[in-house]
Amino acid sequence: MTRGIGKDTLWLTVLLWMFVESLSDNVWGYPGQGYYIEVEIGSPPQKLNVLLDTGSANLAVAAAPLSNVEKFFQSNISKTYEATGQSVSVTYTQGTWHGMLGSDLVQVPSVHASQVRCDIALIQESEDFFTNGSKWQGIMGLGYGVLAQPRGTTTSWLTAISPSAFALQLGCSSEENSMEVHGVLEILHPPFPKPPFCATIIREWFYEVIVTGVWVDDVTVNIPCEEFNNDKSIVDSGTTNLRFPRKVFQEVVKMINNSVRSHGINISDAFWNQESVACLDTKPETIFPSLALGLARDDGQYFKVVLDPQSYLHRDLENHSQFNCHQLALEPSDTGTVLGLVFLEGLKVIFDRTSRSVCFSSSSCGGPPVLLEGPFACDNDPMNCVHRDDVASALTAISVTMGAFLSVAAIIVAYLACSRFLHPYLCPVKSQWPRRSRSRRELLPRSSDLDLTTAT
Numbered sequence: 001m002t003r004g005i006g007k008d009t010l011w012l013t014v015l016l017w018m019f020v021e022s023l024s025d026n027v028w029g030y031p032g033q034g035y036y037i038e039v040e041i042g043s044p045p046q047k048l049n050v051l052l053d054t055g056s057a058n059l060a061v062a063a064a065p066l067s068n069v070e071k072f073f074q075s076n077i078s079k080t081y082e083a084t085g086q087s088v089s090v091t092y093t094q095g096t097w098h099g100m101l102g103s104d105l106v107q108v109p110s111v112h113a114s115q116v117r118c119d120i121a122l123i124q125e126s127e128d129f130f131t132n133g134s135k136w137q138g139i140m141g142l143g144y145g146v147l148a149q150p151r152g153t154t155t156s157w158l159t160a161i162s163p164s165a166f167a168l169q170l171g172c173s174s175e176e177n178s179m180e181v182h183g184v185l186e187i188l189h190p191p192f193p194k195p196p197f198c199a200t201i202i203r204e205w206f207y208e209v210i211v212t213g214v215w216v217d218d219v220t221v222n223i224p225c226e227e228f229n230n231d232k233s234i235v236d237s238g239t240t241n242l243r244f245p246r247k248v249f250q251e252v253v254k255m256i257n258n259s260v261r262s263h264g265i266n267i268s269d270a271f272w273n274q275e276s277v278a279c280l281d282t283k284p285e286t287i288f289p290s291l292a293l294g295l296a297r298d299d300g301q302y303f304k305v306v307l308d309p310q311s312y313l314h315r316d317l318e319n320h321s322q323f324n325c326h327q328l329a330l331e332p333s334d335t336g337t338v339l340g341l342v343f344l345e346g347l348k349v350i351f352d353r354t355s356r357s358v359c360f361s362s363s364s365c366g367g368p369p370v371l372l373e374g375p376f377a378c379d380n381d382p383m384n385c386v387h388r389d390d391v392a393s394a395l396t397a398i399s400v401t402m403g404a405f406l407s408v409a410a411i412i413v414a415y416l417a418c419s420r421f422l423h424p425y426l427c428p429v430k431s432q433w434p435r436r437s438r439s440r441r442e443l444l445p446r447s448s449d450l451d452l453t454t455a456t
C-alpha cells in the first residue's frame with residue numbers, strides 16, 4: 001500500500017517534472033543578437049550555445065579560436081566525430097564563414113528529443129559573423145532541409161530528429177531594466193493542441209506564408225496585396241526586425257508618420273531610416289498606431305496579428321536614464337517580407353511541419369502585447385497575393401497542402417538564394433548597410449548587429 005502510494009507520488013513527480021520541464025526557459029539572448037540554446041556535441045559531450053534560426057538549415061559551430069567566441073568545438077577530442085573532408089562556405093552581406101563538414105552526435109538537453117547523429121559545419125574562419133557579447137558560438141538552422149549547404153546531402157539536426165512540430169515562445173519578460181531576453185523552444189509530438197490561428201506554409205524551404213494585408217490603426221495599406229509578398233514572405237527567428245518590401249515599407253512609414261503627426265509630434269526623418277532614436281516625453285502607445293498583418297490560412301480565410309507600438313519600436317537601452325527613447329524596428333527589404341523577432345516576440349509560435357502551417361497563440365510568458373483576430377473571409381483568393389513569378393510553384397505547393405497527409409518529399413525550390421538576416425533592435429544601427437557613411441554612423445550609439453544574407 002505504502003509502496004503503491006510511493007509509486008503514484010513518483011509518477012506525479014515525473015509528470016510534474018515533465019510539465020515544469022517543458023515550460024522552463026531554455027533559450028536566451030541579448031537584444032539584437034538573437035536567441036540561443038545550449039547543445040551538446042560529440043562524445044564526451046562538449047557544450048556550446050547556438051543561435052536559433054528558422055531562416056536556414058545548417059548546424060555550424062566555431063571549431064577554432066575565432067574572435068568573439070568564448071569557446072569552440074574540438075573535434076579531435078570527440079570519439080564519435082566523423083569528418084567528410086568536404087568544405088563548406090557561407091557568405092553573407094556582412095560576414096562570412098568557412099569550414100569543414102563532418103558529423104557527430106548532437107543532443108539538446110533542454111528539449112524532449114533523443115540524441116542523434118547529424119551534419120555539422122566546423123567553422124575554421126569567419127568574418128563579422130560572431131558578435132561580441134552574444135554568448136553564442138554557432139548556429140542551429142531550423143528551416144527545411146533544402147536550405148542546408150552543401151545542397152542535397154546535408155542532414156540538419158531537425159531533419160535528424162524529425163519532429164512533427166516545434167514551438168518557439170520568445171520575448172519573455174525579463175526583470176525591469178535587464179538586457180537579457182529569454183524564451184522556450186519545445187519539440188512537439190502529437191497530439192498537441194493546435195491554435196486556431198494557423199498560416200499555411202506555401203512552400204517548404206523557408207517557412208513561407210502569404211501576407212494578405214497590412215493595416216495601420218485599422219486603415220488598410222492600400223497597395224495590391226502581391227506587393228506584400230514581393231518576392232516572398234517568411235517567418236524567421238534569425239531576423240530581429242520586421243522587414244517589408246521597399247514599397248510596402250514606404251507606405252507603412254508614411255501612414256505611421258501621419259498618425260504620429262496628427263498628435264502634433266514631429267519626428268525626424270533619421271528616425272524613419274533607423275539612423276537615430278526618437279525620444280518622447282510620453283508613452284509611445286499614446287502617439288503611435290497599432291500595426292496589423294493578415295496571414296492566409298489554408299481555407300481561403302485569413303487572420304490578423306495586431307502589434308502594439310511596443311513591438312515595432314524598441315526601447316533604447318543603451319542609455320538607461322532615457323527609457324522613453326525608441327528605435328524603429330521596421331525596415332525596408334529587397335528580399336520580401338521577413339517576419340522577424342519583432343513579429344514573433346509575445347506569441348507562442350508552432351512550426352507545424354506535419355500540417356504545413358505556422359500557428360500562433362498568445363504567449364503565457366509575458367512579453368509585448370499582441371492581439372490575434374479572425375478568421376475573416378478574403379475578398380479575393382489569397383493565391384492572388386503570391387508574387388507573380390512564384391505563382392506556378394506556389395500553386396504546386398498548395399495543391400500538396402490540400403492533398404493533406406499524402407506527404408510529398410520533394411518540393412519545388414525556385415530559388416538558389418538562401419537568405420537570412422539578423423538585425424539589431426534596441427541599439428541603433430552601426431553598419432546595417434555596408435556603404436553607410438561614417439559621419440552618419442557616428443550619430444549612433446554602439447551597436448553590434450549582423451546582416452546575414454547568404455550568397456550561395
Ligand SMILES: *[C@@H]1O[C@H](CO)[C@@H](O)[C@H](O)[C@H]1NC(C)=O
Pocket residue numbers: 074076077
Ligand atoms: C585538439 O586540437 C586543438 C587545436 O585544434 C589542440 O589545441 C588540442 O591540443 C588538441 N587536443 C588533442 C587531445 O589532441
Ligand SMILES: *[C@@H]1O[C@H](CO)[C@@H](O)[C@H](O)[C@H]1NC(C)=O
Pocket residue numbers: 132133
Ligand atoms: C567586447 O565587449 C566587452 C564589453 O561588453 C568589452 O570590454 C570588450 O573590449 C569587447 N571586445 C572586443 C573585441 O570588442
Ligand SMILES: *[C@@H]1O[C@H](CO)[C@@H](O)[C@H](O)[C@H]1NC(C)=O
Pocket residue numbers: 253254257258261269272
Ligand atoms: C513625415 O511627414 C512629413 C510631413 O508630411 C514629411 O515632410 C516627411 O517627409 C515624412 N517623413 C517620412 C519618412 O515619410
Ligand SMILES: *[C@@H]1O[C@H](CO)[C@@H](O)[C@H](O)[C@H]1NC(C)=O
Pocket residue numbers: 264265266
Ligand atoms: C512640425 O513640422 C511642421 C512642418 O513640417 C511645422 O509646421 C510644425 O510647426 C512642426 N510642429 C512642431 C510641434 O514642431
Ligand SMILES: *[C@@H]1O[C@H](CO)[C@@H](O)[C@H](O)[C@H]1NC(C)=O
Pocket residue numbers: 318319321322
Ligand atoms: C544619456 O542621456 C543623458 C540625458 O539626455 C545624456 O546626458 C547622456 O550623455 C546620455 N548618455 C549616453 C551614453 O548616451
